[in-house]
Amino acid sequence: MTNQFDHLKLPRVYVQLPRKSGGGFGGYKRDDRSTHGQNLLSQIAAVTKSAKERKSSFRLDPKLIFKIKLVKESNLSDDDLAKSGLTMLAREPAANKAIVVFSSDAELKEFHNRMENYSGIKTDHKYDYLDAVEALTPLEPQDRLGRLLELEPLQPGEIAALDLELWHTGDRDEMRKYINQIRQDLQERSTSTATFALTDHHIGDYLCIARIKINQQLLDELLNEFIVKEVDRRPKAAFEKRIEYNLSLSDLPDIISPSTNCCGILIIDSGVQRGHSLLAPVIGDAEVFPDAKREFLKSGPDDEADHGTGVAGIAAYGNIEDCIRKKTFDPTVWIFSARIINENNEFDEELLLENQLEEAISYFVNQHPNCKVINLSLGNAEQIYQDGKKQLRLAAKLDELAYRYQHKNLVFIVAAGNSYVYSQRDDRELLRTDYPNYLLEPEARIIDPATSAIALTVGSLSLGRGSMTYPSDAQRNAIAKVPGYPSPFTRTGFGVDGMIKPDLVDFGGDFVLDGDRIAQDNDAAVSVVTFSQNYNSSLFKVASGTSFAAPRAAHLAAQLFNKYPEASSNMIRALITTSAKLPDEIPSLFQIGSGLTQKQKTEQREKQWAIYGYGQADLERAMYSTENYVVMWEDHLEIAVGDFDLFEIPALPPEFLQKKGKRHLSIALAFDPPTRHTRGDSYLGITMEFNLFKGVDRENVINARVDVEKAKKAGKEGSYSELSIEDLKKQFGSGCMVDDLLPGANLRKKSALQRGVVEISSQATNYDKSPLYLVVSCNRKWVKVEEIPSQRYALVVAISHSDPEVKLYNRLNVALKQANQLNQQARIRQ
Template identity: 55%
Template sequence: MSNQYEHLELPVINITLPKRPKRGFGSGGKRDDRPTHGSKLLAQASSLTSLTPKKSTPFGINPKLIFKIKLRKNDSLEENNLSSLGLNLLAKEPKASQAIVVFSSDNELKIFREKLKSYSGLNDSNYEYGYLDAIEDIVPLEPEDRIGRLLELKPLENDEIVPLDLELWHTGNTDEMRDYLRKLDEFLQSFKEYPGMKITDQYISEYFCTARVKLNKKILELLLKEDAVKEIDRRPKPAFESAGEINIPISDLPEVISPLESVCGVLVIDSGIQGGHPLIGVALGDAQVFPDPGRKFIKGEEEDGDETGGHGTGVSGIAVYGDVSACIKKKQFQPPVWLFSARVTNENNEYDPDLLLDKQLEAAINYFIGNYPNCKVINISLGDSNLVYRSGQKQFRLAARIDEIAYKLQNKNIVFVISAGNYYYDSESKELIRRDYPKYLLSEDARIIDPATSAIALTVGSLSMGKGSTQYHEDACRNVVAKVEGYPSPFTRSGFGVDGMIKPDLVDFGGDLVIDGNRMIDNEIGASIITVAKNYQAGSLFKAYCGTSFSAPRVANIVTQLFSKYPNSSSNLIRALITNAAGLPTEIPGLFKIKTKTKAKNKAKSKAKNKENTKLDMNKILQVYGYGHTNFVQAAYSTDNDVVLLVDNEIIEVGNFKIYEIPSLPPEFLDTKGNKKISVTLAFDPPTRHTRGDSYLGVAMEFQLFKNIDIEAITRAFQKAQDENKDNPNEDIAELTMEELKKKYGSSVIVDLQPGVNLRKKGTLQKGQIEFTSKTWKYNQKSMYLVVSCNRKWAREGEIDTQRYALVISVSHSDAKVDLYNKIRLQTQTRISERSRVR
């Protein structure tokens, strides 16, 4: 085994490349029929104002006028243009819809209509307002636009009064939002013939205004017509896995010692914890319940409320020990992390119908983060299987709240770890699960669920351990589905996520399914994950589970250990380190491969047929595996033949670039036979907004790696691309620069990292790598350069002008005798020393 070393610092080149120009308002060109088109828009605007009530709504509220502006294809309207029209941007629909939602406090739309008249040539104004060319139509919102996905799937019955989630368009005035909810509550409670209708909980933040409301179908129909209402939906339900009992008695359980006070802790938000378990109590820092105010729904205290399965206890056991099966085999239990537990469900694994889950979530997080500075990781193995992400949709509310909390708590450096959710293939016969596996995992129905779409969290899918049934293993009709270690679990969910970002981020072991004839058996011993049991006093100390709920805490355990090793690191660095260490399993199902053919070199001398090869289908791979399966040792340490260079808490100006130098690689890196790998991982935590369909992220970042070229040439290319395209600000300067460099210096100057930049740049966690065996890789033995760029999306200039991030670069060789670490270390020390003297 190679020696273990501390990671190296990545040298920064103190050159700032030119800023990118600001984006314009569209590229559709001037309309030839402005008078006719403007008159149409005027008529549509007039139609809107005629529908606007001159008096209060049934709730006694003066509503804002909210409507849709449909845009011409490939066009957009900037917020400063909207402000000049007397309009305020509320949301942008996904690009496929080409629409924005706006509101106005002017019921007559006077400013908007006056400028439409100028645009149409109907008054004597000298201004043309050409940006109005981007508008295709002006239309009102319909009640159907305000119905959430769960409510759409299950509409209200005539007789029922049920708790629903109400979200309002946030105007930016919290007092106004609070007043609206107060008046709405008074209105609901005024119906004596419908007792029980009221607001039971509410949450108002900078971007969110949500409430839990009890109402009937009649009032729902009224609310769906309210301009201020963004969405009404049924409340989410938690998705838990059930547990199977495993009888592995341990009579000689060794003494278990509490973790050191200095190590970090993980908060498990779930059904609670059985703190009396001998393997849990020693690591339990604190456990709390976050019940309804009257404790009528969530009864009891912090103990695990899942009476049948002990879901929270099972998740917690893995969060503390990681691989519990390995601990059992070694008969060694030494918890490397502290555990904190927040119970948010009742004995039936249900959320309180009267409380907002996102409010419970934030209350739990604020309590533990506020009281325990070493609580750095938050594991959420809950999800709503009815809220399946579909391509082109906007972000789910709970996932958006998690991102908002992560951004707000940047100074605390918290990492969220969330399970991808479980998908159970709905087939006529359970036998078809085995036949159709793994194809169905790529279906729309198998996409990740809320809150796994969180952009800043680590989303974790599940792998099979490659173990079979331990019961009736000779029975021909009884078999596991995946069978092979590292194959995707038959129940895991796939990506992509919001705006096409790579999700899940990682995978870990979560178990397999057993099919017995037409029966599906989960949580069976042998094919499942082993963890601690809630009801240990009545049976075994351990139980078997399967599900992504139990793959997520394995990753959370590694994240927590990394924080203990790097206590001063940012959450971005931890995410980058754990992702840099991830890789694909050795065995991959054939579905994830593409067949290719290689022609015989000399057909005259050989009768051999064309050779058939395979390569990985990266699109499918990323959907199911993300960046792969990780491990603590590789994330925490460099070795002789695997060197990691990193920088943390870097700050970049939005619209700017930075350059980093990777010292020259030693000749033996290419000359020695074996597998060579270079990877780059970037992690950043931008502002997010779930109402934006054009870009969920307010700031975007990307990177490109160059070789066989000097730094001056890279700088000149970026400058040239900017100068030549100053009149066309919608062009991507980075992409134009790449084309310019390839044209002038050849394609070998750009390192072809996979996945490509256009796919990886969609997320907040980006990894690109190149892997090869050939000695003929074109490389001039000089330094390589990494260019990192930061682009503005909807984040306003003057409010958000910088973005923090972390970078991790690794260079590795499969031959342990290749000494990369010491040779690269000497060069990095020299570079850093030289630049220190310059400063």
């Protein structure tokens, strides 16, 4: 890319617009409150009686935890629950429409009193919000049985290492007592022939889990404990098969280590082979977590599973094939390695993966300030995300860590995972004949932790090459074949609450089908080249899998941190997303052809987003602007929850519309909100969205905000209307909002990373007459504003024309400087 320029600063209009508070919960009205209230009072009595009579075989305090089923059209707010003496523990997905609540009052006195008023027994208050309650029911053992245990029940005589999750009441000391009691009870029940134990535990702000070894009898008892949320089988690691790729590099020069201030990438995996001649100069630190006594990973940080070394090689150098072709390896990235997996690709059955992740990340980011990118090319293939379900556990842990380490500005990169539909030999031919239809099947959905909201999730693309091993063999063929087609093993979206996932795709390889079998040699032509763990026989190997697509994105993120060392993690994510594009060729199943109805076009686009996310990232587009591709950005922004921020985009030059070609305007928003995996109503505690306005007078927009701010400062709360997006549309005309940004606002705003793109026609109006105004809003879902009053974010706007002769950069640069001067004058007037 020629004529590379630095990105430009996006002008912010420094007046915030308070948002109209969201509508309250409820809305459903009952006509039979007396009868319904009497029924609920009977259910309250049954729930409290059950709690008193239930005897805990583990001697655990039987907390009053039960389920409130809600009317489909309604809801209950956290505030209303608190006033009723209840604490919300979890919201089930909308399909189930239920909440799990906890009461420290074993008699439910306040809730009982309000229900009596509601039903007419008392007449103090009516408490209309109780219309939303359909029924009160206890939690049953089946409610506490995890999905993996449902699929693979304990066998007679089996003592298994399982994951136990307890309902977190908000009191860490209390949760610690529960953990200690369970540990003690299991120790007391152990015998010389049956050893039971609690081997590890984790207590966070919202999560309390333990690793336990039990049999079926103890499992049955735990499933009847009030405080138990879920018991499930532990995660299993899922990796790819690979072979060595022999190539002599005897004429390569010595490798010089990166400078000390270069960005570092932490690879959490099976370790790295520190003796590898191309890796040794870039390894900053390597450790085992948290197996300090080397009882599980006895050989230390080195890679024995032949996975982490391959991931690390791509993270360090990016496209290794290019490096080999040019015979140059010039590293600009440090590699840190946290080994958590043994030589058999297994996690420690006595340790929680959540604790391993937390200890590893804590160690490296505190010991090595340049460690800013975290790559996880691992996943639990048994935990496939299903529509309408709540967040998966490892993904929730990553989001918790991302939020906790905001000040460190960490970018998390996660592989989407590999799917193996048609795994039976008799069905193998369908891998070719049914490609790519099966990628949209539920079995091919992303796995834990790829559903992480704040991490960048990366799916896989084919390199577009055929078999090289036996090129004349008619039955030996690659499946995807075309460059940029999705790999036949990649996993697809959407994610939690309908978030666009994966976020990105990159090259991860293809499968070669040899008759009725998948070629076990990972045919070199269709696979990704990376580093071999067995470096004494070969420095390189080939492999296929999303595991090797993810570190390409990690390498790109590290390069951006090298270019912009003060950038926030949100800005890096936004720049990467802005740079992403769909491949030039995509399967016809996902194309948007002519003659389709609007509904059919929407369905096709949703397929594209589910497969490709926002596309394949490009380092040069992320790092630099050019004459015909201009990026404007604003970083380290802070917005009050419930408010609007306003940004000004200069009017586009006439040449932009007059010159033939494709014109695009792209907006990317990245933020890192608090999350909670027990919330089925909204995994994100804060949501954000943006809307673009054109043909709007600048002074009118600013004056409207100034009037609002003056009214607020004067305390005239009742004398003005808080403007909303709808108010702006009414004020400036229905045609003022650019509503053809894709994806649409309803889909975009579900994610913590959003991009909207509009293709601008040559006949489009109001793009060249006056500035455009970008309104960014911040909405409360379940956070308490007094505890989390604001949200940080980053914003990127890119304007491009396909004709390289269109000179955008200098014209927009001048206009931006003028806009900044006007903004300063507006601030003075306030």
